Amino acid sequence: MRVHLVDGTYELFRHHYGLPAEIRDSPESAVRSVVEGIMSLLEDGATHIGVATDHVVESFRNELWPGYKSSAGMDPAILEQFGPLEEALGELGVVVWAMTDLEADDALASASTVAAEDDEVEQVCILTADKDLAQMVRGTRVVQVDRRRQRVIDQDGVVEKFGVGPESIPDLLALVGDQADGFPGLNGWGMKSAATVLARYGHIVHIPDDAADWDVGVRGAPRLAETLRRNRDLAALFLELATLRIRASLVPSVESLRWRGPGPGLAHMAERWSAPTLVARVETLASSR
Secondary structure: OEEEEEEHHHHHHHHHHHOOHHHHOOOOHHHHHHHHHHHHHHHOOOOEEEEEEOOOOOOOHHHHOOOOOOOOOOOHHHHOOHHHHHHHHHHHOOEEEEOOOOOHHHHHHHHHHHHHOOOOOOEEEEEOOOHHHHHHOEOOOEEEEEOOOOEEEOHHHHHHHHOOOHHHHHHHHHHHOEOOOOEOOOOOOOHHHHHHHHHHHOOHHHOOOOHHHOOOOOOOHHHHHHHHHHOHHHHHHHHHHHOOOOOHHHOOOHHHHEOOOOOOOHHHHHHHOOOHHHHHHHHHHHHOO
């Protein structure tokens, strides 16, 4: 079997901004679009699905770094759709992790870890373009799927894209920063220099303090080494922000992700959306499983 893990937050933003302006601000417009996307997965044969959302955008990481991403300044039209999205997916019969203290990315990391340990799972597909999830890729068994670009990224793809393997992605982000998540990285460290050094040493903790001890050539190495030496505590903090948390209790078993058909509120939801064919599509699909 294949397990499909969907970044609901990413999908909500992607669909919201992908809609025409005249439709975008209609109530639940992006929700309906995301649900259609999940329906397409099911109709294409997906059997085990979990969707993670940032029910509360803020997480424990905001306590660690004051500049970490928050709901401040986000479009209210998007924020107001998280609850309806979770409700709609629940009525569709899909497992939803509505995250509060942790983030949606942590839920996806947790589910992918549990699924990858199950011998009956052929492949785990994490449906998101978010670079944070690249750290969870394992060979061809756990892959990222960018549905918008129709691209599957396995471990070789991570190395090709970032210059380092999945295990070094948190270290890479700690050095260069993550603008989307709101932390800056270390001054002067760019993607190329960080990838070159980490490709040799693997993790920040293994990078020598003195550039004279580096056995890899990097432009501006003395300055970079000095910056790291003076800011190791800050680098460690950014590494903590970038490292996804595993909470296996979120997924009792892979079988708990099996789609078993819609909930009782699906018909009301379809009526609210003026989508009369939705119920028939779901019921036909459920009867075929």
